[in-house]
Amino acid sequence: xAADELGEFERIGxxxxxxxxPGGLGLLDDAALVDCKAGCCLVVTADTIxxxxxxxxxxxxxxxxxxLLRVNLSDLAAMGARPLHxxxxxxxxxxxxxxxxxxxxxxxxxxxxxxxxxxxxGDSVSTPGPAVLSLTAIGEIAAGREIRRSGARPGxxxxxxxxxxxAFLGLRILRGTYRDLTAERSNYLIRRFQVPDPRTELGxxxxxxAHAMIDVSDGLLADLGxxxxxxxxxxxVALDQLPLSPAAQVIADGDPxxxxxLAAAGDDYELLFTAPVEATEAVAELSSRLNIPITPIGxxxxxxxxxxxxxxxxxxSSEHTGYRHF
Amino acid sequence: xAADELGEFERIGxxxxxxxxPGGLGLLDDAALVDCKAGCCLVVTADTIxxxxxxxxxxxxxxxxxxLLRVNLSDLAAMGARPLHxxxxxxxxxxxxxxxxxxxxxxxxxxxxxxxxxxxxGDSVSTPGPAVLSLTAIGEIAAGREIRRSGARPGxxxxxxxxxxxAFLGLRILRGTYRDLTAERSNYLIRRFQVPDPRTELGxxxxxxAHAMIDVSDGLLADLGxxxxxxxxxxxVALDQLPLSPAAQVIADGDPxxxxxLAAAGDDYELLFTAPVEATEAVAELSSRLNIPITPIGxxxxxxxxxxxxxxxxxxSSEHTGYRHF
Numbered sequence: 001x002a003a004d005e006l007g008e009f010e011r012i013g014x015x016x017x018x019x020x021x022p023g024g025l026g027l028l029d030d031a032a033l034v035d036c037k038a039g040c041c042l043v044v045t046a047d048t049i050x051x052x053x054x055x056x057x058x059x060x061x062x063x064x065x066x067x068l069l070r071v072n073l074s075d076l077a078a079m080g081a082r083p084l085h086x087x088x089x090x091x092x093x094x095x096x097x098x099x100x101x102x103x104x105x106x107x108x109x110x111x112x113x114x115x116x117x118x119x120x121x122g123d124s125v126s127t128p129g130p131a132v133l134s135l136t137a138i139g140e141i142a143a144g145r146e147i148r149r150s151g152a153r154p155g156x157x158x159x160x161x162x163x164x165x166x167a168f169l170g171l172r173i174l175r176g177t178y179r180d181l182t183a184e185r186s187n188y189l190i191r192r193f194q195v196p197d198p199r200t201e202l203g204x205x206x207x208x209x210a211h212a213m214i215d216v217s218d219g220l221l222a223d224l225g226x227x228x229x230x231x232x233x234x235x236x237v238a239l240d241q242l243p244l245s246p247a248a249q250v251i252a253d254g255d256p257x258x259x260x261x262l263a264a265a266g267d268d269y270e271l272l273f274t275a276p277v278e279a280t281e282a283v284a285e286l287s288s289r290l291n292i293p294i295t296p297i298g299x300x301x302x303x304x305x306x307x308x309x310x311x312x313x314x315x316x317s318s319e320h321t322g323y324r325h326f
Numbered sequence: 327x328a329a330d331e332l333g334e335f336e337r338i339g340x341x342x343x344x345x346x347x348p349g350g351l352g353l354l355d356d357a358a359l360v361d362c363k364a365g366c367c368l369v370v371t372a373d374t375i376x377x378x379x380x381x382x383x384x385x386x387x388x389x390x391x392x393x394l395l396r397v398n399l400s401d402l403a404a405m406g407a408r409p410l411h412x413x414x415x416x417x418x419x420x421x422x423x424x425x426x427x428x429x430x431x432x433x434x435x436x437x438x439x440x441x442x443x444x445x446x447x448g449d450s451v452s453t454p455g456p457a458v459l460s461l462t463a464i465g466e467i468a469a470g471r472e473i474r475r476s477g478a479r480p481g482x483x484x485x486x487x488x489x490x491x492x493a494f495l496g497l498r499i500l501r502g503t504y505r506d507l508t509a510e511r512s513n514y515l516i517r518r519f520q521v522p523d524p525r526t527e528l529g530x531x532x533x534x535x536a537h538a539m540i541d542v543s544d545g546l547l548a549d550l551g552x553x554x555x556x557x558x559x560x561x562x563v564a565l566d567q568l569p570l571s572p573a574a575q576v577i578a579d580g581d582p583x584x585x586x587x588l589a590a591a592g593d594d595y596e597l598l599f600t601a602p603v604e605a606t607e608a609v610a611e612l613s614s615r616l617n618i619p620i621t622p623i624g625x626x627x628x629x630x631x632x633x634x635x636x637x638x639x640x641x642x643s644s645e646h647t648g649y650r651h652f
Contacts, residue, residue, distance in 0.1 A: 025474065030402075030405050031463075043357045044446060048416070049451070050453045050455075090374070123374040127376045128455070129454070150355075
């Protein structure tokens with residue numbers, strides 16, 4: 001039996017209703033209810049992925065579900081918000097049967113437990129084309145505590161959580177490169193690509209410390225470019241400060257041209273933020289308390305654009321990074 | 327130039343950013359901010375439509391946009407909520423160029439003004455398949471004042487706003503039937519199908535009066551069935567009480583078998599609710615004050631299922647309506 005033959009009501013009742021939180025009213029009503037604490041704002045973000053464009057049709061459905069959810073949680077974290085609920089709309093081709101849906105819902109269920117969130121509503125329709133999955137995530141933050149992209153100021157340091165380039169290398173491994181890497185290292189990098197770890201714990205703690213924040217999705221240099229553009233400032237990033245995972249380091253050691261390319265790599269869903277120099281100790285303390293590496297990689301200056309520099313302060317041309325600001 | 331060549335940023339900046347409200351932060355940040363008044367709940371609903379499934383690829387893009395928005399506003403109204411904002415995600419094929427997008431955005435802009443709402447976020451991606459459009463609407467209601475589907479009680483009267491069956495007949499006209507109808511009547515019915523009028527004004531006033539409410543999308547009998555199922559009651563509907571528009575009446579006069587079919591017709595986006603007998607005067611007063619017909623069409627009983635009866639109280643078989651409860 002194909003998903004199409006299941007019908008909308010059965011699809012919702014069987015696979016999605018078990019994921020619904022109290023505000024979702026069992027997915028049985030016209031709309032969901034979202035409570036908002038006094039003094040809080042809700043924070044809302046959405047992402048859409050298409051089979052064959054953003055993921056491969058043969059990818060494990062659990063991973064597709066979890067990545068879709070996690071990239072949205074990463075956007076909430078990048079505002080400093082705590083995740084609460086999500087709304088899911090799916091347009092599915094008939095050939096995706098109940099087994100695919102069950103595994104997709106299983107992936108959502110696991111991450112709901114992990115991140116303490118629930119499904120409150122959505123829609124489920126059929127399409128003659130490839131699957132299109134849209135997720136709207138809702139979080140909360142104390143009013144006025146959100147961290148926007150527009151607050152960077154000259155003199156700020158630029159920080160990034162975790163490590164950069166893993167997802168890019170994971171995708172390369174899936175495509176057949178780096179065959180002499182150990183299985184453990186390969187799996188680590190592939191996993192970073194397939195199921196990113198959004199920094200939902202770290203994000204809210206940066207409220208009051210960070211001047212501007214974004215998550216690394218388009219690429220570190222491009223995303224820093226978004227901050228610079230909305231903040232009307234420039235940034236300089238030191239290539240040798242770029243935090244690499246041990247697995248990425250092994251690959252970079254054997255390929256000196258790779259590092260600049262990793263500075264432009266996306267899909268890591270790390271938090272990239274700017275903070276005044278006075279916040280340095282507080283950031284270091286946070287890093288140690290949460291056991292999450294947070295590395296200073298550059299600084300904000302007056303001007304326009306993002307410049308990557310080597311250990312001697314020389315600008316590295318965009319030919320070596322693949323990132324073009326204009 | 328096709329939409330695909332425009333690129334995501336240009337598509338968002340050119341067509342969608344002008345629609346953004348203050349909470350949308352110019353669509354330039356990771357997420358949007360939604361304020362929530364003290365003592366209020368937010369109400370959230372979503373719908374997805376697919377080109378070739380829910381609308382025709384050649385339909386005017388303004389109408390596609392407005393219908394997508396309006397069916398969601400209808401869901402909010404059916405909870406008694408007032409609309410505030412919406413989130414839009416689009417997966418578009420490359421052949422939909424800037425002209426289609428400009429007209430689509432124009433339709434949204436018109437309805438934003440009309441309903442006093444704004445765009446706060448979303449996503450815009452490309453797809454090799456048909457266009458898939460998802461809209462999440464956000465409204466507000468005083469805490470505890472929402473009208474659910476589950477509150478119907480035996481003894482309640484069943485009411486419906488406006489007229490029923492227009493959208494069904496409008497679609498038939500688009501497909502070539504009723505060619506001898508006047509142009510004025512044809513256009514009226516077609517318009518009811520293409521751009522429904524959600525009862526956003528009426529909905530909030532029914533909070534405190536209605537025990538249960540839903541909007542007529544699947545069909546009057548089916549939607550009343552949803553109320554009965556979640557409320558664990560039965561309903562009886564009098565066929566001769568069904569409110570028809572003058573245009574629908576002309577067609578029904580020439581086709582005695584049509585009336586039962588209209589009782590099962592959907593897509594009218596009228597409000598269907600149950601209320602205690604004591605609320606009758608208040609409902610009549612509301613109808614007259616807002617200048618919206620609200621007609622009593624039946625009542626709630628103990629039991630299971632929805633029964634359509636003729637003027638003599640005889641049950642009309644589902645063969646004549648096309649609606650099957652089980």
